[in-house]
Amino acid sequence: xxxNTQILLAETPRGKLxxxxxxxxxxxxxxxxxxxxxxxxxxxxxxxxxxxWMQGATYKSAVEAGQVMHGYAIGEVVxxxxxxxxxxxxxxxxxxxxEYAAMNAKVLRPxxxxxxxxxxxxxxxxxxxxxxxxxxxxxxxxxxxxxLVSAAxxxxxxxxxxxxxxxxxxxxxxAGGPEKCRWVEEKLGFDACIDYKNGSLSxxxxxxxxxxxxxxxDNVGGDILQxxxxxxxxxxxxxxxxxxxxxxxxxxxxxxxxxxLLVTKRLTMRGFIAGDFPDxxxxxxxxLDEWASSGKLKVVEDVLDGLESAPQGxxxxxxxxxxxxxxxxxxxxxx
Amino acid sequence: xxxNTQILLAETPRGKLxxxxxxxxxxxxxxxxxxxxxxxxxxxxxxxxxxxWMQGATYKSAVEAGQVMHGYAIGEVVxxxxxxxxxxxxxxxxxxxxEYAAMNAKVLRPxxxxxxxxxxxxxxxxxxxxxxxxxxxxxxxxxxxxxLVSAAxxxxxxxxxxxxxxxxxxxxxxAGGPEKCRWVEEKLGFDACIDYKNGSLSxxxxxxxxxxxxxxxDNVGGDILQxxxxxxxxxxxxxxxxxxxxxxxxxxxxxxxxxxLLVTKRLTMRGFIAGDFPDxxxxxxxxLDEWASSGKLKVVEDVLDGLESAPQGxxxxxxxxxxxxxxxxxxxxxx
Numbered sequence: 001x002x003x004n005t006q007i008l009l010a011e012t013p014r015g016k017l018x019x020x021x022x023x024x025x026x027x028x029x030x031x032x033x034x035x036x037x038x039x040x041x042x043x044x045x046x047x048x049x050x051x052x053w054m055q056g057a058t059y060k061s062a063v064e065a066g067q068v069m070h071g072y073a074i075g076e077v078v079x080x081x082x083x084x085x086x087x088x089x090x091x092x093x094x095x096x097x098x099e100y101a102a103m104n105a106k107v108l109r110p111x112x113x114x115x116x117x118x119x120x121x122x123x124x125x126x127x128x129x130x131x132x133x134x135x136x137x138x139x140x141x142x143x144x145x146x147x148l149v150s151a152a153x154x155x156x157x158x159x160x161x162x163x164x165x166x167x168x169x170x171x172x173x174x175a176g177g178p179e180k181c182r183w184v185e186e187k188l189g190f191d192a193c194i195d196y197k198n199g200s201l202s203x204x205x206x207x208x209x210x211x212x213x214x215x216x217x218d219n220v221g222g223d224i225l226q227x228x229x230x231x232x233x234x235x236x237x238x239x240x241x242x243x244x245x246x247x248x249x250x251x252x253x254x255x256x257x258x259x260x261l262l263v264t265k266r267l268t269m270r271g272f273i274a275g276d277f278p279d280x281x282x283x284x285x286x287x288l289d290e291w292a293s294s295g296k297l298k299v300v301e302d303v304l305d306g307l308e309s310a311p312q313g314x315x316x317x318x319x320x321x322x323x324x325x326x327x328x329x330x331x332x333x334x335x
Numbered sequence: 336x337x338x339n340t341q342i343l344l345a346e347t348p349r350g351k352l353x354x355x356x357x358x359x360x361x362x363x364x365x366x367x368x369x370x371x372x373x374x375x376x377x378x379x380x381x382x383x384x385x386x387x388w389m390q391g392a393t394y395k396s397a398v399e400a401g402q403v404m405h406g407y408a409i410g411e412v413v414x415x416x417x418x419x420x421x422x423x424x425x426x427x428x429x430x431x432x433x434e435y436a437a438m439n440a441k442v443l444r445p446x447x448x449x450x451x452x453x454x455x456x457x458x459x460x461x462x463x464x465x466x467x468x469x470x471x472x473x474x475x476x477x478x479x480x481x482x483l484v485s486a487a488x489x490x491x492x493x494x495x496x497x498x499x500x501x502x503x504x505x506x507x508x509x510a511g512g513p514e515k516c517r518w519v520e521e522k523l524g525f526d527a528c529i530d531y532k533n534g535s536l537s538x539x540x541x542x543x544x545x546x547x548x549x550x551x552x553d554n555v556g557g558d559i560l561q562x563x564x565x566x567x568x569x570x571x572x573x574x575x576x577x578x579x580x581x582x583x584x585x586x587x588x589x590x591x592x593x594x595x596l597l598v599t600k601r602l603t604m605r606g607f608i609a610g611d612f613p614d615x616x617x618x619x620x621x622x623l624d625e626w627a628s629s630g631k632l633k634v635v636e637d638v639l640d641g642l643e644s645a646p647q648g649x650x651x652x653x654x655x656x657x658x659x660x661x662x663x664x665x666x667x668x669x670x
Contacts, residue, residue, distance in 0.1 A: 058599040221594045240594040254589025259556045259575040262606030264393040269604045271597030 004029045005307055006098040012054055012065045015250035017318060022069065022311040030102035032081045037108070039075035039091060039101050041330040044307065045121045046071070046314050046322075047155070048219070051247040059273050069097035069310070074111055074120055076334040085110070090334055092120060097310055099330060114289070117333055122155065122325035123292045123299045124285055130241060130274040131159035132284040134217060136167075138272045139237035141215050143168030148209065148228055150174045151219035152184045152193055154317075155325035156241060159288075160217045161190045162297050169215070172208050174201070174224055176320045183323065188298060196224055205231040212236075220245040226255040232265055240271040248318050300324025339364045340642055341433040347389055347400045350585035352653060357404065357646040365437035367416045372443070374410035374426060374436050376665040379642065380456045381406070381649050381657075382490070383554070386582040394608050404432035404645070409446055409455055411669040420445070425669055427455060432645050434665060449624070452668055457490065457660035458627045458634045459620055465576060465609040466494035467619040469552060471502075473607045474572035476550050478503030483544065483563055485509040486554035487519045487528055489652075490660035491576060494623075495552045496525045497632050504550070507543050509536070509559055511655045518658065523633060531559055540566040547571075555580045561590040567600055575606040583653050635659025 003026045010023035032038055053063045053070055063070045073095040077085045082105035085091060093108040095101040111120050122128065134156070141147050147164040151157040152173025161184070164171040173184045173193035181193035194204040205213070205227055212233035218225050221243030228238070246252040261267065277284075291297035302322045304313045307330045317326050338361045345358035367373055388398045388405055398405045408430035412420045417440035420426060428443040430436040446455050457463065469491070476482050482499040486492040487508025496519070499506040508519045508528035516528035529539040540548070540562055547568035553560050556578030563573070581587040596602065612619075626632035637657045639648045642665045652661050 052595070052599070059601075218594055225594060226589070238594075240597040242598055243595040246595055252591055252595075254561070254591045254593050256587055256589045258589050258593050259553055259560060259573075259604065259606060260387070260578040260581055260587075262575040262604055263577055263608065264387075264606070266394075266606050266608065266611060268606075269594065269597055271594060271599070271601050271603075273598065273601065276601060 002029065003027070004098055004100045006068050006096075007307065007310055009054065009063050009065055009067060009069045016248050017051055017054075017315050019311045019315065024308060027098070029100045032079060032102050035082050035104055035106070036102050037077045037082050037085050037091075037105050038079040039093075039095055039103055039108070040078045041073045041075040041095050041099055041101065041307075042333060043117060043121055044071050044073040044095070044097065044310060044328040044330050045126065046310065046317050046326045046328060047126070048242055048244040048247065048318060050314055051244075051318055052242070055247065070094060071097050071310075072121075072126065073330065074117055075101070080105075088334065090117070092125075097307065099307060118301050118303060118327065119292070119299065121327045122301050123159065123288050123297065125325075126274045127155040127325050128159060128288045129281060129284055130156045131163060132288060133274060133277045133280060134239045134241050134272055135160050135163055137277050137280055138270050139215050139217075139239040139268075141167050141169045144170070145214035146170045146172065146209050146211055148172050148174065148205075148213045148216045148231070149190075149219075150217070150224045150228075151244065151320070152188075152190060153180045153323050154219060154320070155322070157217070157219055158184070158188055158300050158324050159297065162188055165189055166291060166296055180323070188300075201227040202230060215239070217241060221255070222246055222253060226257060229255060229257040229261045229267070232261070232267055234265050236265060236267050238267060238269040240269055244318060302326040304328045306330070337364065338362070339433055339435045341403050341431075342642065342645055344389065344398050344400055344402060344404045351583050352386055352389075352650050354646045354650065359643060362433070364435045367414060367437055370417050370439055370441070371437050372412045372417050372420050372426075372440050373414040374428075374430055374438055374443070375413045376408045376410040376430050376434055376436065376642075377668060378452060378456055379406050379408040379430070379432060379645060379663040379665050380461065381645065381652050381661045381663060382461070383577055383579040383582065383653060385649055386579075386653055387577070390582065405429060406432050406645075407456075407461065408665065409452055410436070415440075423669065425452070427460075432642065434642060453636050453638060453662065454627070454634065456662045457636050458494065458623050458632065460660075461609045462490040462660050463494060463623045464616060464619055465491045466498060467623060468609060468612045468615060469574045469576050469607055470495050470498050472612050472615055473605050474550050474552075474574040474603075476502050476504045479505070480549035481505045481507065481544050481546060483507050483509065483540075483548045483551045483566070484525075484554075485552070485559045485563075486579060486655070487523075487525060488515045488658050489554060489655070490657070492552070492554055493519070493523055493635050493659050494632065497523055500524055501626060501631055515655075515658070523635075536562040537565060550574070552576060556590070557581055557588060561592060564590060564592040564596045564602070567596070567602055569600050571600060571602050573602060573604040575604055579653060637661040639663045641665070
């Protein structure tokens, strides 16, 4: 415990994120103040939102150049100057991209007994809560409705589509590439998955959603949101979860048809983040655990090895190369 | 009753609407089928939506080139082959831009006893219902909240801001030109009105909405919507009523920040039209009538004279030259 590998955001990207924007450094393992605990990072979550944080303040303060890159991670308490946690406790919080973090105990949450630990980033973590709340609390979905899900092979989209199927909806995904689309259909059980890199998205939407789209779960914004707006039915609902198509763009575009189509079709668009529904968290986690345990919900995880794989791992995630929840194994599971 | 002046949409505009897109013709007064009534037009409503109808199907079918221009009007039944209405009854419906219309009785509604008749287009008509439902049913507004209203001097905006004041909100308008803005502040009682033609809208929003915007009532879309999105508070609500800035544009633009800002600020945008809340119509009309009668709500009307003033009247409305509800007097009030 004498060195602490850290990855900094060396430079704020203005367009496409590259590995050159990051810098690895060996720091010291930090000393603790009263009320703090030292946490050894085990599993670092990679999320499209990490890129959005570089653009400025969002629902949290911006990541500034020169700072240790922000990120949620699961870790083990290895030293404590707080009555809240003891050595050996497993916790989750914003540990950042580093091996060891000195954290105020009050900003950490304990991780429950469920194992494998990876599930606390995927189905029982922010991805699972985002999917459950974003679909069922933000917009709702009814049996027989058509649900469209972008980034269908990603951490959240893969769960949203499966939850839609559990609720009796007809579920159409959008993803990049024929192989991934086939995987979304065959392994995740979506009714169909449209390859947005192949031909006209509007035409494919007309073909696969002949009765129009009732609910669109939007992870991406941009051109796919725009095509979806034109495919929406009267009184359609759009759950706005993210805008990954825009984060890496030097010239973001707004969707035509906003607000015109919202008026003529009486659409509702509503943005949210996973933490907005604390009163529903327990019920959502119970659902997700049951569905995953019974095999109704397939949990797909994409675990990279070693902290230094994080920069390329995030860049690849923004390009859509992951399947399911991407995370980085920073260290061994607690004994 | 031997001739019927009609105004056709001669050509579908691709950009800015001009008088050359219209054509006046003298037609014949139509003969009636069973179930129809002949209506003499009295007051024709001019609305920004008239322009949207030329762009294609919206919440109603498009106005096609060669058709009599569509429009809502109040008129007097002068001949009836329906048991629903008798000669002398005053009705409202989609009579179009013409002196006489043969209408199926079932698509007409009777006009109540309240006079002047003009109020049935303004405070007790679609403008009033749009303002009441769009503010109170679609998004709601609470005492002490900041309400931003675009097209603040227009038929709907002028009412929305006043309803906001009645409900205890701090109300900031957006309108074009210093004189109109002063009028919105002094005559309509808004707390302030920003001239979007003068300087930076974002800066003016920061100045006049130091605590941010809780509710934005959007009549215009485009650049003003975009600036408003950046000024919204967490959990802000946007009532999408129209997109007048886009109707007349050959190169419409989508707002940057959709969907990104919707996520980070957890905003809701919801589109509607006046007819979406039939269960609330009676209560809304009672409110509006009370407020208007007691002087809490100033009813502002802008009545042009003669059917042939309709094309220039609509063009001027799209340019923002009207104050309050614009309509055209086509014929004398019923005796």
